[in-house]
Structures are given as C-alpha cells and as structure tokens.
Amino acid sequence: MKFGLMVSEGPYTHQASDTAFKFATAALEKGHQIHRIFFYHDGVNNATRLTEPPQDDRHIVNRWSKLAEEHGIDLVVCVAAALRRGIKDEILAKGFRISGLGQLVETGIQSDRLVVFGD
Amino acid sequence: MEEETSGTVKKFMFVNRKAPYGTVYALEALEVVLISAAFDQDVSMVFVDDGVYELVKGQNTKATGMKNFSPAYRALEGYDIEKLYVDEESLEARGLTTENLLVPVEVLNTAQMAELMDQQDVVISF
Numbered sequence: 001m002k003f004g005l006m007v008s009e010g011p012y013t014h015q016a017s018d019t020a021f022k023f024a025t026a027a028l029e030k031g032h033q034i035h036r037i038f039f040y041h042d043g044v045n046n047a048t049r050l051t052e053p054p055q056d057d058r059h060i061v062n063r064w065s066k067l068a069e070e071h072g073i074d075l076v077v078c079v080a081a082a083l084r085r086g087i088k089d090e091i092l093a094k095g096f097r098i099s100g101l102g103q104l105v106e107t108g109i110q111s112d113r114l115v116v117f118g119d
Numbered sequence: 120m121e122e123e124t125s126g127t128v129k130k131f132m133f134v135n136r137k138a139p140y141g142t143v144y145a146l147e148a149l150e151v152v153l154i155s156a157a158f159d160q161d162v163s164m165v166f167v168d169d170g171v172y173e174l175v176k177g178q179n180t181k182a183t184g185m186k187n188f189s190p191a192y193r194a195l196e197g198y199d200i201e202k203l204y205v206d207e208e209s210l211e212a213r214g215l216t217t218e219n220l221l222v223p224v225e226v227l228n229t230a231q232m233a234e235l236m237d238q239q240d241v242v243i244s245f
Contacts, residue, residue, distance in 0.1 A: 006243065041147055080150060084143075101154040108241040109127050109158065116243055 002033045004107030008118025010042035011060035012053065017046050020117035021063060028071055035111050036074040037064070038104045039096075041118070044082040047075070049093035061093045068095035076103045129240035131155055132163045135170035136244060140185050145173045148245035149191055156198035163239070164195075165232065166224070167206040170245075171213060174205070174220040192222050206232055 005024060009016035024034050039046050051061040068075045075096045077087060082098055089098060108114045133152050139145040155162050166174055173192070180187040195201070203224040210216065210226065217224060227235065236242060 008245075040151075041143060081147060101151050102157065104151060104243075105131070105155045105158050105160065108131060108243070109129055109160070114241050114243065118244070 001027075001112045002035050002110070003027055004035050004111035004114040005037040006104060006107075006114065006116045006118070007037060007039050007043040007046060008041045008116065010045035011051070013042075014119065016117040016119070017043065017060055017064075018058075020115075021060070021067070023115065023117070024067060024073070034071065034073045036076055036103065036107045037068075038107055039075070039077045040081050040101075040104065042085070043118070044077050044085055044087045047077045047082070047093055047096040048087055048091050050091050051093070064096070065094040078104070128159065128161055130161045130163070130238060132165060132236065132239040132242045134165045134167065134236075134242060134244040135173055136168045138169040138172045139178070139189065140180060140183060144245040145170070146186075146188055149188060151243065151245075152195070152200060153191075153198060156200055162200050163202040163204060163235070164200065165204045165206070165235075167209050167232070169209075169213075171205055171209045171215060171220075174203075174222060174224065175215065176219055176221045189221060195222070204232065204235065 005020050007017050007020045011017045046061060046064060053059055064075055067073060077096055077098045079098050079100055133148055135145060135148055137144040152164060178187050178189040203222060204227050205224045207226050207228045
C-alpha cells in the first residue's frame with residue numbers, strides 16, 4: 001500500500017513526530033511504500049538542521065533525513081507554515097524541501113491512505 | 120492555480136475541532152481547504168467540538184492583535200466549497216444554534232456524521 005503522512009506537531013514537545021517515524025519505519029518493514037511526509041503547523045520544526053538535542057536523546061531531525069535517504073521518501077515542509085515559524089531553505093536539514101500546501105492535497109490524491117499525526 | 124493530478128477526484132474531508140484563535144489550527148486548516156479547491160476535489164468541511172466556534176457570527180479580534188479570518192468562511196462558496204457540516208451535539212453543548220453561524224450549514228447528529236466520515240477517501244483533522 002502507498003501511504004502519505006502528515007506531521008502536525010513539533011519534535012520533542014509532542015509525541016506526533018515520534019509516532020509518525022515509528023509508523024513509517026514499520027510500514028516500510030512490511031513492504032509498504034511511503035510516498036511523501038508532509039510537515040505542517042509546528043511540524044515544520046522537524047526540518048531544521050539547527051536542532052541539537054542532548055547526546056543521550058534521539059535526534060528526531062537526523063532520523064528523518066536518514067529515513068528519507070534510505071527509502072527515497074519526499075519530506076515536504078509547508079512554505080506558509082515554515083515562514084511563519086522562521087524555517088527557511090538555508091536551515092533545512094538534509095532530505096527536506098519547502099513547498100506549497102498543494103503537495104499535501106496531491107499526497108491525499110496519490111496515496112492509498114493519508115495518515116495524520118497530530119494533537 | 121489549476122494543477123492536474125491525473126483527473127482523480129477523491130472525497131476530501133477537513134475536520135475542524137479547535138476554537139479559532141487559541142491555536143493556529145483553524146487558520147492553517149482554512150489555508151489547506153482553499154488550496155484543495157484548486158485541485159477540483161470533492162471537498163467537505165466538518166465542524167465539531169470547539170471547532171463550531173470558528174463559524175460564529177460577529178467575531179471581533181481587535182483587542183487580541185490577531186487577524187479575524189472568519190470572513191473567509193463566507194468566501195468558500197466562491198471556491199465551490201459548499202459542503203459544510205456541523206455536529207449537532209457540539210452546537211447544543213455550547214448553547215449555539217445555526218442562527219449564530221455566519222454561513223449556511225447542514226447539522227448532523229453523531230450517527231449521520233459517522234456515516235459521512237465513512238464515505239470519505241481522505242480525512243484530515245485539525
């Protein structure tokens with residue numbers, strides 16, 4: 001099955017991006033495809049390479065980059081939500097790109113299931 | 120604005136659950152809904168829980184310094200987004216009736232709402 005994911009909350013504050021990551025990993029292990037992961041609302045904060053968690057904690061941002069690289073997943077950050085929150089091209093982590101909300105609608109159309117991770 | 124996605128038309132439902140100004144969800148939900156109109160999809164909007172407050176008439180945000188985006192709900196019709204559904208229980212629990220709302224809506228009970236959700240291809244909740 002082809003999945004699209006939407007992440008609506010920022011990293012560390014909220015469980016949403018951890019759950020989305022676990023879901024994506026599990027789905028890929030089962031042989032499903034992840035078409036795109038769309039970051040919206042505070043979810044755009046998953047995309048900044050300025051993130052530096054303590055050494056003994058998971059690195060949520062790098063984890064996304066690695067997953068995207070290994071499985072060719074399109075990580076898209078909503079431009080309007082990103083600009084509101086100071087997320088710009090120059091601070092994007094590897095594998096992320098900034099684009100419009102149309103990419104979310106497109107994922108809804110092209111995926112078999114769109115799964116929303118948020119509050 | 121027109122973008123082609125191989126002519127597929129899916130049933131999209133946007134579920135609005137939050138009050139309009141306490142968090143950004145309502146405003147950013149509206150932004151998605153307006154974009155979805157450009158893709159010629161079958162779009163419905165649902166208002167449940169505190170989401171019903173998004174449609175209340177006479178919103179005045181002056182003192183908060185926030186933008187009053189409620190007029191945008193009136194503009195939805197111009198984007199061919201005319202399927203607006205409100206949860207009956209949520210309205211009643213907040214002492215509201217459709218008279219208090221700024222756009223025409225269809226009021227559904229819980230069972231009807233569940234049935235409508237079941238018919239959708241894509242449900243995005245805010």
